[in-house]
Amino acid sequence: MLLLSTTSKSFADELAAFCSAASAPKEIQDSVAAILADVRARGDEAVVYYAAKFDGAKLRAREIRVKETDLAAAAKTLAAAERKAILAAHENIAAYHRKNLPAGWLGKNKHGAEVGEKFDPIRRVGLYIPGGQVPLVSTVLMTATLAKTAGCPEIAVFTPSDSSGHVAPALLAALHLVGVTEVYRVGGVQAVGAMAYGTASIPAVDKCFGPGNAYVCEAKRQVFGVIGVDSLPGPSELMVIADETARADYVAADLLAQAEHGSGREKIYLVATSREIIDAVNAEIDAQLKLITRAGKTQTVLANGYAAIETAGLAEAAQVANYVAPEHLEIIVKPAAEKKLLREITTAGAIFLGNHTPTALGDFTAGPSHVLPTARTARFSSGLRVTDFMRRTSIVRYGPGTVKKGGEVTSVFAAMEKLDAHGRSVKIRC
């Protein structure tokens, strides 16, 4: 754990150094670039090569795609409680995201010409579902439900298999339940490369979505422009802002939950208004660590990716949060202070309020997509929503009367910009 205090002169530098470790270092950037180049050059051959190298899976090109019958068969293996939980989460997520469905509109500008916009689903989307450490069944719902709500006609899903070539049945079942039929059992950089460049057995997609470890996230950053990319949702992060009203046992449980993801690059932050709160939470962390099964992986994050920050008050806490731009932010403070923090903090991926809103509810079932920007990218991007699966087209129609009104302005601009053919193309109609 790194213990910081806002009263220290070097606080800003120490916090910056801690946060910058969340961005992919040069070695990761270089190895990702090499794998992408190889997938571009050798297609399926490279995809199966890296699946064997990183996941130990010996696949032939024709085995990369999961058979549709296997998806249906996996759904039959679900326990009743699992099926019920998947459908319940799906319902909350679909209801939340239907509210974001944009409607096209047509109006008139000052010239009386028709102007408006229309929204269409992106034709072919690729969803990345992490599976390196644990099968993220919930990520199926947090991505595919939105793609379906947007109406994307082609949804291709990529997730790594285990060393025997299998994908967790619960994950396949969730895909079947939300109506996905095109699934590839490859993950990592090689999957992102296949999405961007296409291979003989995997048609390229128009835009790629979903979270992943530092390699996957860096691969998405590098293919941006060849295809679209939703955002950069990398290893999970949680910041808890706590005053004396926060329950130390709850705070500790939530920090441990986001540390357990297991890629080892997750980041957790405790921002507290006193040293006593930090000590109480740390004592709880030590006690609760004994109760969880993934304690080993979690300890790596506690050692390298945990910053506890003592602030002089909550105004400073807001400044720290706005700098870090954490993926998840829990605010557990007095009601009046909560309102103020909610107003002042403008860069968090998702905010969870009060003692009874653990981030895990947002991870699995509350409604908003858990695909959220990390590594300070929430300063400029937001969590996944339905409009990310759509594109917008603007529409303009002038008529014989209105073109004249537009012509006056265009001729002045054409002269200012020395683009007289532009001016002529309007004048010829007036």
Ligand SMILES: NC(=O)c1ccc[n+]([C@@H]2O[C@H](COP(=O)([O-])OP(=O)(O)OC[C@H]3O[C@@H](n4cnc5c(N)ncnc54)[C@H](O)[C@@H]3O)[C@@H](O)[C@H]2O)c1
């Ligand atoms: N920000 C979000 O919205 C969000 C949501 C859910 C999960 N997550 C994060 O997603 C991550 C999932 O990570 P994961 O590792 O379990 O699964 P993953 O599927 O993202 O990554 C596994 C793949 O990484 C590749 N890989 C591993 N080591 C490599 C190396 N040395 N070189 C090149 N490629 C390598 C392999 O191909 C492997 O298949 C976690 O960190 C979790 O916190 C983030």
Ligand SMILES: [Zn+2]
């Ligand atoms: Zn989580």
